[in-house]
Every structure is written in structure tokens, then in C-alpha cells.
Amino acid sequence: MFSRDPLANPEPLIRRVYAYAAYRLGDGPDAEDATSDAFERALRYRDSYDRQKGEPAAWLIGIARRSVDQILADRVPLAEPADVAAPGDLEEQAVARLELAGALASLTDQDRELVALRYGADLSARQIAELFEARTNTIEVALHRALERLRREIAREQSDRPSAAAANGVRV
């Protein structure tokens, strides 16, 4: 019975669900709330899990999507995310993370969700297509376009910043 339990090994699933939620909601308490809520729902409905329809991660991400949507619907619209710290004070990795977060925030909800599913939850294009009830090719094209927009946004952010970064002695 437990060999078919989708929640038999929860840690890697928690990480994937959290990464997905954080890509959509931002790193922090909202992503944690969405992850907890998704697991609560999964515990309640785990009898509905069908092994033949897919792996536990895809099933769980399907549940997490609803949790994230709920939080997004309840969320009070905020102003543009401000820079938390000057780039010069941060490590290269942290700068990249900040830039990425900023660029992701500028994407549309649909683009952000696609990126979150592909790179946060590590789902394949086929699995995402099943979630959206779309063709795999359609998802691949949509992902490609979302990445292009993200690239452009990052480039724009970098072009806005070089003088400040150079002043702080950061290699950009």
C-alpha cells in the first residue's frame, strides 16, 4: 500500500514544490504557505493519486498550482519590487539571483508559471502539457518565447546598471 503512496519520500517533493511556488510568488513566506497548503491538500486527497497517470511530483504540482493561484488571488497588489541592496555589497551569485528575480517579476503570469514549472518544479515539457491539457509542442514554443522575453529583460536590467556596478567594483 505505501509503495504507491505519493508522499512516501516528502523532502525532494517539498523542494520542488517550494521552488515552483517561489518562482511564481517570490522567495519567502508566501511560497512556504503555498507549499504547506499543497501538502495539506495532498494528504487529504492522496487516495486520488493514480500512479499510471504520472509521477508524484506532477500530481503534487497540479495541487500546488491551485494553492499558488489562491494566494495570488488573495494578495493585495504591491508596487514594483525595489532593489533590496546595492549590487556592490553582494556576491556574484546573489546579484544574479536578484536580477533574475526582477526579470521574472516583469514577465506575465503565464510566462512566469511556465518558467516555474520547467525550472522550479523540474517538470518536462510533456508533463507541463498534460497539466495544461495542451500539446507538448505548444508548451515548448511558449517556453522558448518566455525565455526570450526573460533574456531581453535581464539584458535591459544589465544595461541600466553598469555604471553603478562599475562604481562598486563588481564584475558584470
Next chain:
Amino acid sequence: MKPFWSRRRSLDLEAELRRNKPEPRSEFVTSLAKHVRTERSTAGARVALAGALSVALLAALAPVGALGSAGSAAKAIANAATRVLATHARPVAQHSPGASQYSKKKKVCPKGTKRVGKKCVKAKKKVKGARVTHRGPRFTGGKMKHG
């Protein structure tokens, strides 16, 4: 012109998205995993307890005919279901003018013939002056007194 690092980062955007994937706090992962494990084991224990209670109940009631009672109850349920689900034909009076319209017609032999087996054969004519074997009331014995 973009510096080398920026260009490389633009090209490796997919790798960067994976590398910079948001990671949950370790305490959060630990506590949530613990909660999930506890809930799983509680649910499993609940199922096991229900099964054990059912077995114990059957074992306790077996000497007083629990199995027979359960069997007859199942039979009663099956009978009730059959009664509910079975379709009944409309009752028709068997000996009624309506019913007789559809009965098998009786073959009537033509006049002057009579049925012998399945066939109608010509009946024999009565011969005039034939010996009368019996006329009037039957003699019941004893002499009649006249006068």
C-alpha cells in the same frame, strides 16, 4: 558591448534558472516532512485499527451465529433488490372473453360427421326398425299388481 560574463549568462539562462532555483529553509523542509510522515502513519494506523476491530468483532460474535446472521442479512438484501429490480408482467385473467380471443381455435366437424381422433368421419345413419333395446323406465324388479 556587453561584458563576457553577461553574455555567457544570457546564453546559459536555462542553466542559471536551475542553478539559482529558490531553496526552502532547511527548518521548513524538516518540519513539513515530519508533519507529512506523521499524518501518513496516522492514516495507516487508522486503517489497520479499523481492520483489526472488524476481525475482533466477527470473532467475538461468531459463537452466536454472526456469520449465519450476516449471510441471511445478505440474502435478504439480495431478495429485496431482486423484488425492486424485477419487472412484472401485467396479470391477465386466463378464462375471460378477452383471453379466449387468443386461445387455440377448436376444430368443429361439419354436420353429419364426427371426430375420430384428429379426423372428421361420416357418421353412420340410424337404421329404421332397428331393435329397440330399451323403452321406458328400467325394470327394477318385483311383480306389479293390477286391479
